Amino acid sequence: MESAASPVEHRAEPKSWIDYIQKDLPEHLDWWPYTLGAIPLTLFGLLVATGLLLTFYYVPSPDKAYESIEQITNEVYLGWFVRGVHKFSVDLMILFLFFHVIRVFVTRAYRTPGELKWVTGSVVLLVTLGMGFTGYSLVYDNVSYWGMTVVTNMLGTLPIVGQPLLYLLRGGEEVSGGTLLRLYDLHTKLLPVLLGILVAGHVVVVRLLGFADVRGSRRFHPFYPEHTMMMGAVAVGLLVLITDLVMIFPPTLGPPADPQEVASDVSPPWYFSAPYMWITLLPGPVALWSLLGAVGLFVVYPFLDRALSERGWPMTAVNAGVGTAVVLLVVVLMMLDTRM
């Protein structure tokens, strides 16, 4: 019977922080979908590394920004590769964060005592989206310039905080050189530090609060070396995938920003195209308030779940339904955006 009992229970209580990190994991984490949280973490590391490299060449001024990206892409040794890895890493990070959120949502892994895991994780997602947008704007080709204009305008229409936020981001009423510098500062200083703290906080909270109970998952498997190896394998797999993607789709650069001529395709990055279409299709205030409401509900969802399940709602089915509906809606909106 020795092997059936959880080995972790026989060990001494964890003492130092490294013991918390190395605490054994429930056996269900042996299953690949449960590495979905480790994937964005790996990509975050990759983004920090490639981002640091890019800052050695990037010049955040309207006259030089495009030129420096061109230099990185076409002249600097392996510049195209570093930029490509950075670009695909952020796309994949956001994609896998979405998958991670869907997995946690459908399995209701945020249930008590895991609310804080969800709340920190949801803020990580929001800040990552902010990183995505600010980075997208730095390219300063025409699509990026008009994308930046449109997204900051979108933020400017938010009730109460909209106008101050617009001024904060743009450094004035209009998109200018100051805007680029501000977005650069946000992208390379404030947001990465914030994201780093949040990611570390999320990991620590997950380890302290423990993983959600999964039916049938009684045993534990060691964090080291089993789970570490698994995460290592995921990281290597990601590196291979990203290298292939960069080789097949090397980063490109459109015509330079032209404040006099709107780019033919002013789509924001793919992860913003659903809210962008939502705002386009619905009347302004309805679209904005519903989006804000949705973001608010998203962050506090575990508490809503608790309140509803106490009233006897079948939340597993509700979540499956809501999750499917939201994913379908997002896909439809994204498809509409590609057609407009």
Place this chain on the structure above:
Amino acid sequence: MAIIHDDFGRRRFLSQAVMGFGLLFGMGTLGLRFLQFLIPSPTPKRYEAVLIGAESRVPVGDAVPMDLGGQKIMVLRTNDGVVAFSRRCTDLGCLVSWSKEREQFVCPCHQGVFDKTGRNIAGPPPRPLDRFEVVKRGGQLYVNIQSS
């Protein structure tokens, strides 16, 4: 939970509460000031007449885009006279273009459409295009634009 009735507990609670509020207030004020530092205050607008040339510069039924000190405008000449509109779409700030055939301003971002009086007639724009006054002085046209 036991309620502490002694002075020591009350004093400690009060002192911690005062310190806590003081700290929060101080940090809050500092944070607010930092935020004010980062958010530039809107500069007062004043109107300025800018020479855009003779009326003949704009063919009848056509519109000419111009950039007057950062203000992107479209000067349209119809049989009724010359009018100037901001090119900024009132939806999300893309630039509208003039379609001569349709006699409409069209925004390429979400197909917002404005008629020749600047009125929003289709698509998501919530209000008409901003309009600037055009004055004729000695055969030359001036546009009163907002400058900061």
